[in-house]
Amino acid sequence: MTAPGAYDVVVIGGGVTGAGVARDLSLRGLSVLLLEKGDWGAGTTGSSSWMIHGGARYLEFDWDTTRLSCLDAGHIVTIARNFVYRVVFLVPVMPHDRNNIERVETFMEVYDRFQPLKKAHPHRRLTAEEAREVEPGLSPDIVGAVTTEEWGVDPHRLVFANVQDAMAHGARALNHSRVTELIRDGGKVIGVRYRTTDGSTSEARARVVVNAAGPWVPEIGDMAGVRVQLRPAKGIHIVYPHRISNFSLFAESIDGRDLLMVSHAGFTLLGTTDDDFYGDLDSVEVSEDEVDYLLQGFERVFPSIRDYRPVRTTTGVRPTLFKWRPYEDSLSRRYEIFDHASNGVDGFVTIAGGKLSMYRLMAEETSDAV
Ligand SMILES: Cc1cc2nc3c(=O)[nH]c(=O)nc-3n(C[C@H](O)[C@H](O)[C@H](O)COP(=O)(O)OP(=O)(O)OC[C@H]3O[C@@H](n4cnc5c(N)ncnc54)[C@H](O)[C@@H]3O)c2cc1C
Numbered sequence: 133m134t135a136p137g138a139y140d141v142v143v144i145g146g147g148v149t150g151a152g153v154a155r156d157l158s159l160r161g162l163s164v165l166l167l168e169k170g171d172w173g174a175g176t177t178g179s180s181s182w183m184i185h186g187g188a189r190y191l192e193f194d195w196d197t198t199r200l201s202c203l204d205a206g207h208i209v210t211i212a213r214n215f216v217y218r219v220v221f222l223v224p225v226m227p228h229d230r231n232n233i234e235r236v237e238t239f240m241e242v243y244d245r246f247q248p249l250k251k252a253h254p255h256r257r258l259t260a261e262e263a264r265e266v267e268p269g270l271s272p273d274i275v276g277a278v279t280t281e282e283w284g285v286d287p288h289r290l291v292f293a294n295v296q297d298a299m300a301h302g303a304r305a306l307n308h309s310r311v312t313e314l315i316r317d318g319g320k321v322i323g324v325r326y327r328t329t330d331g332s333t334s335e336a337r338a339r340v341v342v343n344a345a346g347p348w349v350p351e352i353g354d355m356a357g358v359r360v361q362l363r364p365a366k367g368i369h370i371v372y373p374h375r376i377s378n379f380s381l382f383a384e385s386i387d388g389r390d391l392l393m394v395s396h397a398g399f400t401l402l403g404t405t406d407d408d409f410y411g412d413l414d415s416v417e418v419s420e421d422e423v424d425y426l427l428q429g430f431e432r433v434f435p436s437i438r439d440y441r442p443v444r445t446t447t448g449v450r451p452t453l454f455k456w457r458p459y460e461d462s463l464s465r466r467y468e469i470f471d472h473a474s475n476g477v478d479g480f481v482t483i484a485g486g487k488l489s490m491y492r493l494m495a496e497e498t499s500d501a502v
Contacts, residue, residue: 139165139304141502142324142338144311144352146170147177148287148488150344151294152495153502158301160499165336166295166303167326169310173291176346177488179448181369181394181401184208184216184489185282186250187465188243189390194464197487198246201465204493205250209283211492215290216283219394222258222267223382224274224433230388233257233276240278252281267378269434279379284396287488309334314341314355314480321356321472321480340502343482347413347449356480358472361454363463368418368447369403370426376400376440385429389461393430401446402426402437406460409449418445453485467494469501 139162143154146168154166171178186202209216223240225233240255247254256279263277264270270277295305308329315323315335323337343352343360353360377400381393394401405422423445430437452463467486472478483498 137335138323138337139163140338141165141340141342142167142336143342143344144324145175145344145346145348146172146291146295146305146307147175147344147346148173148291148294148491149177149346149483149486149494149498150342151291151298152491153342153344153483153498154298154303154305155294155301156495156499157502158298158303162502164298164303165338166298166305167309167311167324168305168307170308171288172295172307173288175348176448176451177287177291179367179369179446180287180488181392181403182284182287182396183219183282183394184250184285186243186246186252187487187489188239188280190465191239191242193462194466197465198243199249200493201487201489202246202249204490205283208489208492209251212290212293215293216285217397218252219282219284219380219396221280221282221380221382221392222263222270222277223280224263224270224277226271226274226384226432229384233278236278240280243280247281250283252283255280267381269377269436270381271433271435274433282380284394285488290488311352311355314352316356319476320478338479340479340481342498342502343480344498347451349451349482349484351413353482356472356477358470358475358477358480358482360470360482360484362484363452363454363460364409364413365450365452365460365463366407366409366416366447367404367450368422368426368445369401370423370442371444371446372400372402372440373443374399376437377434381430381434383429383433385425389429391426391429393434402430402442406450408460413449416447416449418447451484451486469498471501
């Protein structure tokens with residue numbers, strides 16, 4: 133039995149990772165306190181592309197991430213079928229694209245092998261006429277298109293559902309509660325100090341503290357005197373208040389990257405950029421250049437894109453694991469769990485990296501480590 137203000141585990145970060153960890157630990161019967169400094173899911177999770185996707189793109193450099201994402205996406209779809217909806221993409225191919233239609237189709241044939249893991253359908257190849265018939269907004273210059281399928285989700289609802297289920301299993305969950313300090317006893321982390329929006333400070337003791345703070349993971353690591361190095365990468369979206377296209381679309385950017393226009397239930401997200409980020413995580417701005425870069429990429433395949441009125445932008449910073457050299461886009465989306473006992477800091481576990489699509493698996497393995 134733990135004393136009041138004392139828990140088996142304190143989890144820092146109420147994004148999808150922390151909420152998933154809090155739920156998993158509570159289901160195992162541990163007493164849990166989850167702390168989030170803002171709103172649930174208001175960090176990177178809320179500014180994602182809102183997809184439980186397999187990551188077809190990672191097949192080029194990180195096959196295992198695609199496989200694990202598809203596998204875990206399949207579990208999430210099974211557990212929470214009422215939360216997800218199919219997002220069907222057209223991948224239009226233009227003359228002189230980086231990949232011609234044969235290459236794109238071959239790529240999708242490989243991805244088709246993974247689609248059953250997440251209960252999605254295999255690709256279809258469309259002629260230019262067929263593609264323009266189903267989506268008349270496509271450029272008259274396209275040479276054909278290939279379809280592919282992912283799952284859409286409202287990440288805020290997904291996070292909150294995990295928080296609610298954790299609470300239903302006994303967890304305490306506080307948002308607008310910022311961890312300002314870790315309480316130490318020699319080398320061991322034994323709790324946290326946190327500040328709520330009314331300015332008051334509280335303490336909570338725990339046998340283990342989990343650092344699930346997404347891109348803020350290094351900042352929380354510093355509080356424990358351990359270095360967790362990320363290579364944070366910023367991404368933005370343009371938000372339209374309605375659907376622009378019948379289908380979600382791929383486009384190629386000027387530097388050959390894949391861009392996505394995701395047609396969600398009642399709105400459209402057009403994204404995204406992927407740039408190393410060195411600034412203040414609590415104040416990430418969107419520049420006109422970033423917006424223009426996305427529009428430029430899309431008007432090739434969807435010429436009328438600039439006629440539509442966006443209402444806002446979103447921006448988030450990916451908590452990508454550190455690696456020197458690769459371009460941001462080619463960074464692995466793998467995750468890693470650090471038990472800092474190996475750095476002489478007991479009672480402190482960090483979960484870093486990963487993707488929304490794999491949050492359930494990340495939560496399970498983090499809970500195993502705890
Ligand atoms: C543009 C973009 C598009 C993406 N699209 C997708 C996608 O479609 N599908 C997909 O699978 N992945 C996608 N990703 C990746 C995915 O969004 C992230 O990997 C995932 O959401 C990270 O979740 P998290 O909980 O680890 O981090 P976060 O969501 O950032 O959560 C960490 C939380 O910790 C809190 N916190 C920080 N410091 C403290 C503190 N001191 N005290 C208390 N709380 C604190 C923060 O407020 C934050 O809410 C995308 C990422 C970006 C940037």
